[in-house]
Amino acid sequence: MAYFNVFIPIWILFSGLAIKTDVHQDHITEMPDKEVPASSGNKAPSLSCDCTITQSGQSFAISALQGTQTAVTFFSPGGGNPNTGLEIQEALILFLYENVNTGIISLFLILDIANDGTGGSLMADVTCLPSTAFVSVSDEPGEFSGAPPIISGDWNWAPCCTDGGVIEDIGCNNTYINLDVLVGSGIDSIVWLTGDISNPDQILLSLNGGAITISCGSGAVCCPPSLDTEVVVTDATCPDTPNGSIDINPQDGIPGYTYDWSNGSSDEDLTGLFPGVYRVTVSDSQGCTEELEITVDISPGDPQAQAVDRIAEPVDRDTAAAGQQPFAQHHQQEHGNRKNDDLAGCQHGVACRLR
Numbered sequence: 001m002a003y004f005n006v007f008i009p010i011w012i013l014f015s016g017l018a019i020k021t022d023v024h025q026d027h028i029t030e031m032p033d034k035e036v037p038a039s040s041g042n043k044a045p046s047l048s049c050d051c052t053i054t055q056s057g058q059s060f061a062i063s064a065l066q067g068t069q070t071a072v073t074f075f076s077p078g079g080g081n082p083n084t085g086l087e088i089q090e091a092l093i094l095f096l097y098e099n100v101n102t103g104i105i106s107l108f109l110i111l112d113i114a115n116d117g118t119g120g121s122l123m124a125d126v127t128c129l130p131s132t133a134f135v136s137v138s139d140e141p142g143e144f145s146g147a148p149p150i151i152s153g154d155w156n157w158a159p160c161c162t163d164g165g166v167i168e169d170i171g172c173n174n175t176y177i178n179l180d181v182l183v184g185s186g187i188d189s190i191v192w193l194t195g196d197i198s199n200p201d202q203i204l205l206s207l208n209g210g211a212i213t214i215s216c217g218s219g220a221v222c223c224p225p226s227l228d229t230e231v232v233v234t235d236a237t238c239p240d241t242p243n244g245s246i247d248i249n250p251q252d253g254i255p256g257y258t259y260d261w262s263n264g265s266s267d268e269d270l271t272g273l274f275p276g277v278y279r280v281t282v283s284d285s286q287g288c289t290e291e292l293e294i295t296v297d298i299s300p301g302d303p304q305a306q307a308v309d310r311i312a313e314p315v316d317r318d319t320a321a322a323g324q325q326p327f328a329q330h331h332q333q334e335h336g337n338r339k340n341d342d343l344a345g346c347q348h349g350v351a352c353r354l355r
Contacts, residue, residue, distance in 0.1 A: 049098050049105050049172035053192055053203070055212040057255065060203050062194040062214075064098035064105055064172070071097055071106040071166050075137045082139065082164045086200065087113040088191060092122065092181065095193035095200070096214075098172075105172045105216075106136065109153065110164035112186060117159050120186015124153045127178040128222030130171050137166035157186070176213065176220035183207060213254075223288035228252040231292065235299035236275045244273035244296035248280065256285030 049064040067074055074097060076083045086093060087110055097106045112120055129148040138144045139155070144165055146152050157163035170177060181190070190207060193200040205212060213222075228251035236244035247269045250257050259268055262279040270278065275298045283289045 049096060049216060051096065051172070051175075051214055051216040053205075053212055053214050055205055060192070060194075062096070062192060062203070064096035065193060065195075065197040065200060066098045066100050067197055068099070068101055070099060071104070071108075071168050072136050075108065075164075075166050080139075081114060082110045082162050084108075084110065086110070086193060087162055088189075089113045089116045090118060090120070090187060091189045091191050092183075092187050093191050093193055094179075094205075096170075097166075104169050105175075106166050106168040107170050107177070108164070108166055110162065111155055112157060112162045114162045115160055118186050119156070119158045119161070120163075121156045121184030122153075122187055123155070123182045123184070125178075125180045126151045126153075126167060127180070127224075128176055129167065130169075130175065132169045132171065133167055134169060135165060136168035137164075139163050139165055156184075172216040174217040174220040176215045176222040178222050178224065179212065179214070221286050221288070223286075224252040226252065227257075227282055227284060227288065227290040229282055229290055229292060231294060233294060233296060235297045236273065237298070237300050239275055239298060242272045242274045244275060245269065245271040246273065246278060246294055246296065248282070248292070248294075250282055250284065250290070253284030253288050254286050258283045 051062050051064075053060050053062055069077075074084060086095075090112055093108070093110045095108050097108055098104070099106075107126070109124065111122055112118070127150045129151060131148050133148045133151070135144045135151060140163075143155055143163075144151060144153050151167060153165060155163045155165075188207070190205040192203040192205060194203065195201040230249040230251060232247040234243075234245040234247075236242065248259075249268075257268070259266055260281040260283075261267075261270065263270070273296050275296050277293060277295050279291070279293045281289055281291050
């Protein structure tokens with residue numbers, strides 16, 4: 001299965017600022033008759049779970065779509081493929097659904113619309129789920145895997161069909177969920193639905209955007225597996241020449257980063273460095289941290305040493321304490337400032353160093 005190079009971390013925060021966008025209005029099918037609480041306009045009933053989604057620094061208030069049916073029945077009244085009446089052609093639609101009879105909140109993921117002549121594929125990881133969460137609808141067996149706090153989805157659908165699923169009982173109090181989406185094909189937009197279930201507002205999210213957070217309540221924090229910090233090192237030219245440098249750039253987490261270096265600096269980047277090992281703790285604005293151990297080597301010659309990318313990996317603290325080398329030299333790219341996107345080995349709260 002061929003994938004476009006699109007990776008979208010989507011984080012789920014729960015709060016309130018409704019923005020209406022007219023996205024694919026002509027593709028929305030008419031909503032079938034269903035029992036829903038009375039409401040006025042596009043304003044959700046007062047008992048709704050009110051939350052906030054954030055992507056690339058932009059936040060939007062959302063509310064759960066409310067109905068009296070179970071999440072399973074609302075997903076597909078007759079069973080089988082999604083048939084909520086909210087499906088959008090070649091779009092991933094996301095929304096929270098609240099069963100007003102039970103108060104249970106569910107996360108819906110629905111892909112494409114039936115019989116539009118195009119199929120597609122998509123993968124997603126949903127992390128920081130509460131222990132109560134469970135998959136209540138899987139359109140096909142095996143599309144979901146895992147258990148809280150991480151549930152993953154892998155969908156492939158034919159031109160005749162739509163696809164998707166439901167993760168139920170995610171809560172609406174101090175809830176903070178992270179959704180990472182990898183679009184393979186067949187999807188050209190991501191749309192969040194909010195407001196009145198019979199005529200929801202649409203919030204267009206970016207296919208190329210950063211983390212989308214969905215948070216309900218206050219005080220909850222969901223740290224990513226790492227801050228995915230990009231590191232570029234320029235080696236020194238001689239053992240006694242302070243002309244090395246380190247340039248770091250966190251990719252994940254919430255901006256407002258701080259830096260605590262082993263040499264006492266609080267700057268993001270270091271210059272004028274002798275060869276040696278430098279350690280840094282990177283923290284984001286919500287207190288999530290990543291520890292890196294970075295080596296400035298010696299690369300003598302004319303012209304002066306070039307910047308190189310290196311890949312970070314977790315440090316085994318027990319092995320390091322025993323005086324053993326906790327990692328192996330992996331590779332150096334000796335030409336130019338090429339971006340390092342492969343720091344997946346670094347976990348939150350685990351020391352990392354470059355190899």
